[in-house]
Amino acid sequence: MSLRKEHEIHERRYSRNLGVGLTLAAFIVIVFGLTVAKVTSGGFEVPRAEVQN
Amino acid sequence: MSDASINASTIREDEAQFGDYFALLKPRVMSLVVFTALVGLVAAPVSVNPVIAFCAILFIAIGGGASGALNMWWDADIDRVMKRTKGRPIPAGKVTEGEALSLGMALSGLAVIMLALAANVFAGLFLAFTIFFYVVIYTMWLKRSTPHNIVIGGAAGAFPPVIGWIAATGSMTLEPWLMFALTFMWTPPHFWALALFMRSDYDDAGVPMLTVTHGRRATRVHILVYTVLLAILAVGTAFSGIGGPIYLAVALVMNALFLLGAWKILRRNEDDSEVDDFKAERSFFKLSLLYLFLHFGAILVEAVLKPYGLGGWS
Numbered sequence: 001m002s003l004r005k006e007h008e009i010h011e012r013r014y015s016r017n018l019g020v021g022l023t024l025a026a027f028i029v030i031v032f033g034l035t036v037a038k039v040t041s042g043g044f045e046v047p048r049a050e051v052q053n
Numbered sequence: 054m055s056d057a058s059i060n061a062s063t064i065r066e067d068e069a070q071f072g073d074y075f076a077l078l079k080p081r082v083m084s085l086v087v088f089t090a091l092v093g094l095v096a097a098p099v100s101v102n103p104v105i106a107f108c109a110i111l112f113i114a115i116g117g118g119a120s121g122a123l124n125m126w127w128d129a130d131i132d133r134v135m136k137r138t139k140g141r142p143i144p145a146g147k148v149t150e151g152e153a154l155s156l157g158m159a160l161s162g163l164a165v166i167m168l169a170l171a172a173n174v175f176a177g178l179f180l181a182f183t184i185f186f187y188v189v190i191y192t193m194w195l196k197r198s199t200p201h202n203i204v205i206g207g208a209a210g211a212f213p214p215v216i217g218w219i220a221a222t223g224s225m226t227l228e229p230w231l232m233f234a235l236t237f238m239w240t241p242p243h244f245w246a247l248a249l250f251m252r253s254d255y256d257d258a259g260v261p262m263l264t265v266t267h268g269r270r271a272t273r274v275h276i277l278v279y280t281v282l283l284a285i286l287a288v289g290t291a292f293s294g295i296g297g298p299i300y301l302a303v304a305l306v307m308n309a310l311f312l313l314g315a316w317k318i319l320r321r322n323e324d325d326s327e328v329d330d331f332k333a334e335r336s337f338f339k340l341s342l343l344y345l346f347l348h349f350g351a352i353l354v355e356a357v358l359k360p361y362g363l364g365g366w367s
Contacts, residue, residue: 012068014201028239034171038106 073147077125077156078118085345086117086213089236089292093217093229093350094358096295101221107172109220113213116180120187120209120364122157126150127192131258157188172220179219183212190236197259200266207240214349216302235290235348238283242276242315243341249273249318250331250338275318276337280315284308287348297365299358300351307344314340 090113094106096361101109125132125143130149132138142148161184169177191206212231218229248264249254249272255262263272287308291301314337321333358364 016069016071019075027099030111033104034108037102037108041105 056272069142069152073142074152074156077122077148077153078115078144078160081115081120081125081164082121082210085210087114088346089232090114090213090217090220092316092353092356093214093232095217096214096228096232097218097221098294099221105171107220109168109176110217112168112171113216113220115160115178116168116184117213119157119164120184121162122153123184124192125158126153127188128196128263129153131260134258135251135254135347137254138150154341157199168216168220172222175223176216176220179212179216179232183209186212197261200261200263202261203244203263204241207237207244210240211236226294228293229288231290231295232349232352234286235283238286238347239341239345241243242279242283242311243345245272245276245279246318246334246338246341249326249334269323273321277315277319280311284312285291292366294365295352295355297327297355297358299364300348300355303347303351308348310340310346311337322333 071332087110091110094101094109103131104197125141128138129143132141133144138144142152143153161181165177165181165184168180187206187209191209195202195206214232214236215225215229218232245263248262249269256265263275267275287300287304290296291304317333318337326332326334355364
């Protein structure tokens, strides 16, 4: 199946698809940033008592 | 998917764009949610990682937006009747009711789970309760059944600073509830002023606003009573842990203006209002927006200055 534009619906829905695409991309960046922040600030550290057990 | 699968029912000339789905989230209400939640989070006496703080505010805002979409889904019938809401995506024919429901439910779940992961489970649960309160308690139940709809329903709009505080601390004290009370007491006079100059809208839609059930005179009295109670609360907050001299100065000036506005509304009758097209009611409504912004802005300034020994009374 080619990726050639075959229907004018693709043109009409361009802004909608672009918006959804950018939103999903932003969500990925946010989740990644949040994970980095959590890991570096010790948010995912196992409490010491559990480690000893 | 091939072109053969795009049938006539799929293609709509005036189909929704991305902005129409965004409009379902009530961006203007969302901006208030973002601001008050931010103040709640910053005013909390703990330091929060900026990325986690940003994510917490974002997911609180998405939760607020999701409840806006669910509100538009449920209220689509009356939104078609009221002038103020006719241009919303569903009455305008851009978005279907089913789409609004799906978007609202999906974003609600996403916002609650992500806030619980980003901040803490307590904050996530409180956001879930807020969405439930706004959609089920206010939109589905109170809005169409009691003239006190705005009073009790206003609580939903007052929860964001509490959620922001919980996101930062994981616990609750008196201070976030003072911010809650400020928005809660501010909501009725704000909406009743709107109901006074959007005269026929609520009548046409059959929403039992105070103006419809108890009359316009009673509404004017109620606005003044709530404004007096609000002024006592707002000035009293200056002497709590989130207040300070800057907040006190703002509260004294704004509450004097607000009381004056409510007094003017009380002294007018319908003929006076008709003559100048509800000038006093409209200016009171505009002032109410500035009132809330400046009160929360002052709390934010006090909190930001505290680490430098300038904010608060210490």
